[in-house]
Amino acid sequence: MSIAEQFGENVRRCRKQASLSQEAVGLRADLHRTEVGLLERGERTPRIDTAVKLAGALGVAPGDLLDGIAWQPGRLQRGRFESG
Numbered sequence: 001m002s003i004a005e006q007f008g009e010n011v012r013r014c015r016k017q018a019s020l021s022q023e024a025v026g027l028r029a030d031l032h033r034t035e036v037g038l039l040e041r042g043e044r045t046p047r048i049d050t051a052v053k054l055a056g057a058l059g060v061a062p063g064d065l066l067d068g069i070a071w072q073p074g075r076l077q078r079g080r081f082e083s084g
Helices: 003-017 022-029 033-040 048-058 062-066
Strands: 069-072 080-083
Touching: 003 033, 003 048, 003 062, 003 069, 003 080, 022 033, 022 048, 033 048, 048 062
Parallel strands: none
Antiparallel strands: 069 080
16 A cells, blocks of 8 residues: 555545545645545645645644554665555
């Protein structure tokens, strides 16, 4: 699973727990409803300000949207993201 997909699953989970539609989240976060959908489907990776807006709109800590996403540093090789 990609980082964008994991982030999207986290957004969707938090949105459903808050009983909000994509449109309501978009309004609360000052984002278009279609942007919320693209993020939830993992078709876009958010900028940091967008992630913070979404967290605020959903009433969660920004870190909640990063659940399951971690950076694995490399020793003699490049680091990489891990999700899941």
